[in-house]
Amino acid sequence: MRLPNGENLDIITMPVVTTIPKKAPKKKEPLEKKKLIARDISWLSFNARVLQEAADNTVPLHERIRFLGIFSNNLDEFFRVRVATLKRMMSFGRSAKMHLEENPDQILDEIQTKVIEQQREFDLVWKDIASEMEAQRIFMRTEKQLNKEQQKFVQNYFNEKVRTNIIPLMIESIQQFPILRDKSIYLAIVLARQDNSVRQKFALIEIPTTVLPRFIIIPSKPGEHDIILLEDLIRFCLPNIFSYFGYDKFLAHIIKVTRDAELDIDNDISDSLIHQIEKGLKDRRKGKPVRFVYDKDIDPLLLEYLMRRQGLSGKDNLIPGARIHNFKDFMDFPESIFPPHLHRKTFTHPLFVNATSVMHVIHRQDVMLHFPYHSFDTIIDLLREAAIDPNVSSIKITAYRLARNSKIINALINAVRNGKQVTVVLELRARFDEAANLEWKARLEEEGVKVLLGIPNTKVHAKLCVIKKRVGTKTLQYGFVSTGNLNEKTGRIYGDHCLLTANRSIIADINRIFTYLENPRHDIKILEGCKTLPVxxxxxxxxxxxxxxxxxxxxxxxxxxxxxxxxxxxxxxxxxxxxxxxxxxxxxxxxxxxxxxxxxxxxxxxxxxxxxxxxxxxxxxxxxxxxxxxxxxxxxxxxxxxxxxxxxxxxxxxxxxxxxxxxxxxxxxxxxxxxxxxxxxxxxxxxxxxxxxxxxxxxxxxxxxxxxxxxxxxxx
Missing domain, CATH: 3.30.870.10 (Endonuclease Chain A)
Known part of the structure; x- marks a missing residue:
């Protein structure tokens, strides 16, 4: 496969399970005896539908690129969680059966077959997209394809933004080999001299994509857009980094490790849960490798060295590829170089367009918000109103995944500052949001919010809120039940429904659920009082x-x-x-x-x-x-x-x-x-x-x- 500029490219997003020996094919059972489609095989079928969107030439080009990134990111998480779980099950034997996975070895075989098929399809889709990029005069340049103006730009960019964000490691001099981060990519480098006067050395640089963009737009000809990947920009500047050591020849190749992402957490839900999660997050960084992906043109001695220092072997899913890895970053491919795409704009539900109070509307009638068609701002407006209304005494709410700069959290903190009692049930075990939720816990408690952490063996995934308000001698209550997270970012792209209500029977059951969550013993009998909401x-x-x-x-x-x-x-x-x-x-x-x-x-x-x-x-x-x-x-x-x-x-x-x-x-x-x-x-x-x-x-x-x-x- 080639980029518009002619550069070879092999997208390594499709890992191949290499450790499971092939078995003789089993006879097909009649449908009447087949009860279920294997969950993981069905998931791969779903990801194939994502790939179909990338292949659809009626979809705008930048959206097609984004779908390739989504496909790759999905697959990364699939291997971190599902394939890792199947491998664990094989290690522990039949006693480790979970859900539908009665034959994990057989499922891994099927995964192998399907991911190879999807790899071929992925390659064809990218080839088509690359051709379309070329037609639109968009080129991805490597470090060897820069003109003098671009070289100067790249050098300045490196000095101003990149140099202080990289830490080159002379890995042969390090007694303890560094743990390669999951989700990161690295340049594995051979340092040498043209005249072979010194022995070659090996080095490693983590590409700082968490703090810098992966795609850098560089000076281009009129009517064209040239882009260089951050790793290629660093490749160009390797002499600036290592020439001090007397080297003038550099071979650099991308490598990547995917690790088991499951957290081992005991059932104890006391304060020690925080320490367990913190330890689990640290252990996740050191999780067992599920894949090791590398450039197939890498120096053989460097590859052997990397494998030996990490304790890897042919049983550790070694995946040879080519130049570009971590295609998930293509979800953030720069949109500014493409013609504007007219998105449908969200609109405010008509009952709230001229309303002075969200709670007054809900008091009169139930309202259903349909996201992302309706604006998520109504939820934020409800919480902001509750935060400043002198008659509101308390707010209780569940939180699973929150936006990075959450307006929901800001409204709740404002409510505490205005004297309200605020309770947030924060699920610390929301996968891949554990670290963010730990930070939210610290901030909320610092502001005086009562934070509840969860229940042994059970995640709190319900999307609920109840607001209590005292008007004269009456206590009024408002709340909502939602199908989606309280996240204003995903509220713009996730299709969800949210019922805003003052219905007494619904509110009564929401209160019972919060009573259950607040009860130290988490007595399930409390939930038996729920007469309206199935729980x-x-x-x-x-x-x-x-x-x-x-x-x-x-x-x-x-x-x-x-x-x-x-x-x-x-x-x-x-x-x-x-x-x-x-x-x-x-x-x-x-x-x-x-x-x-x-x-x-x-x-x-x-x-x-x-x-x-x-x-x-x-x-x-x-x-x-x-x-x-x-x-x-x-x-x-x-x-x-x-x-x-x-x-x-x-x-x-x-x-x-x-x-x-x-x-x-x-x-x-x-x-x-x-x-x-x-x-x-x-x-x-x-x-x-x-x-x-x-x-x-x-x-x-x-x-x-x-x-x-x-x-x-x-x-x-």
Whole structure:
């Protein structure tokens, strides 16, 4: 593969599992005996849908590049967590079985096959994108392709911004070999002299992409855009770094390590949890390598040295590649060089456009916000209003993933400064956000916020808030139940629903959940008082099983029976088995599943096959919606949880029934739009081939249609 400038490039984002011996192929079981699609294989099918977006030439070029970055980042996390877990299971034997992974060695074999296939597809997609970049006069220059003006620019940039951010390591002189950071890339360098008068030496430089951009726009000809990668800029300046030692010949190649990212944390949820997480984060940096990726042209002696010093061998997934690694950074490829892309703008829900008080509106009626179509600012406005309202006495809220400069946190701190009692349930174990949440904990407690940390063996994933206000002799309460995180950044790109309500039965249950979270013993009996909100780990699965059973009963009595569900992932064996039973009875089942779908959707013994689609588009489909026909009295829920074991048994989650008829119909309409989509919807069949849904004469791109529906419906 070649860049527009002719430079060879081999994207090493597709690791190959090399340690599992091939077995003789097993005979295919009849579908009736197959119960579930392996979770990890289904996940790879989802990532293939991300790659499809990168391949779609109707998508703007910079968005296609971004999807390649998303694909690569997804795969990195897949290997850090899922492949690492499968390898652990193999080490511990059958006693380590988790969820659906009964045969981890077989699944690793399948992963190997699929990632090789996706690597080939990735290469073809990048080749096509590179050609399109060339057509748009965009070039990526290496250190050997710079003209004099560019060389001067690069030298100045290095001296002004790079030099102080790198620490060259003469690794042969270091007794303890440095631990290579996960997610980082390094230049592994051979230092020598042209006349071979001194023995060559080895050095290592971490590329400082956490503090400097990976892509640097350099002076270009009129009508062109030239870009150099940060590592190539450093390559050009190697003589400035090492000439002091008398070297004048340099060979530099990129290497990368991917490590096991799982944290080993005891069940104790006392203050020691903080120390456990801090230790776990340190240990994660030293986690067992899952991949070692290197430039295939690297000096053999340097490669052998790096392997020996890190204790690596052929069993450690050594992946030879070429020049560029960490393609995830391409998510931040500079957009300024591309023609402007007109994004749909978020808009304020009409009930709040001229409202002087968010709480007054919620007091009168329930309101459903649909992100990112509706502005996330309404949530921030609600918390800001509560922070300064003299009648508000307390705010309680859950937090899982927060924005880097969180306006949510700022509003809560302002509330404390104004004399309110503020309680934040902060989940320290939110994967890859552990360090950020530790910092938020310290800041919140410094300001006087009461911070609750979680529950043994259970993550708090519910998205809840309750605000108490005293007006005269009355106590008024407002709150919300959301499907997504309280994060204003992702609120602009994640598709979610948030119910703002003063409904007494819903608020009562939210208070019960907070009482449970605040109770030192975390007595599950407290949650048994919840009469309106289904809650995990208490009764969420059972609630949905009962609702499906009702549809099965109606179908068997020849009555209309239908289920429409939307979620990120479907892998819970019990609920999938119940869906199979419903399909066999003739229940009309329609599903929108963005990611993992472990359910087969077709079986000749069913009266009605299930239909399932996955929508991958500009926004990340993140909402969870459940609709049951229920004898014509439709039951509609939103929830924070997917149908996965971890959500239903090992997390605190909440679902909310939609009782307002107008909002209920609004959600039904939105789901019908998603089910009718035929532009960005892929069919999830038994083979998960990701074929585009093409039915209908009119092209329906669901995210465009939902925006139009909400805008026209609310502003007509």
């Amino acid at each position: 995990s780990p208490l009764n969420m699965r059972d609630t949905f099983l009962r609702l499906i059973d009702r549809e099965i009963k109606n179908a068997r009595h020849k009555k209309k029976a239908a289920i429409t569900i939307k979620m990120n992932s479907l892998s819970d064996a019990t609920l999938i088995a119940k869906l199979y039973e419903a399909a066999k009875a003739g229940v009309d089942i329609k599903m929108v599943i963005r990611g993992i779908c472990c359910a087969y959707t077709e079986n000749k013994k069913w009266k009605k096959n299930m239909t399932a689609v996955s929508i991958v588009d500009e926004y990340l489909e993140h909402a969870r919606v459940f609709i049951f026909h229920h004898g014509g009295q439709q039951k509609v829920y939103i929830a924070s949880c997917d149908w996965m074991i971890r959500n239903l048994d090992h997390r605190v989650e909440a679902a909310a029934p939609i009782t307002d008829p107008a909002i209920r119909q609004e959600l039904i309409d939105i789901m019908n739009i998603q089910l009718s989509g035929n532009v960005k919807a892929r069919i999830l069949d038994n083979e998960q081939k990701n074929e585009y849904k093409k039915d209908g004469d009119k092209k329906i791109r669901t995210q465009v249609e939902i925006f139009r529906y909400l805008y026209e419906k609310q502003y007509q």
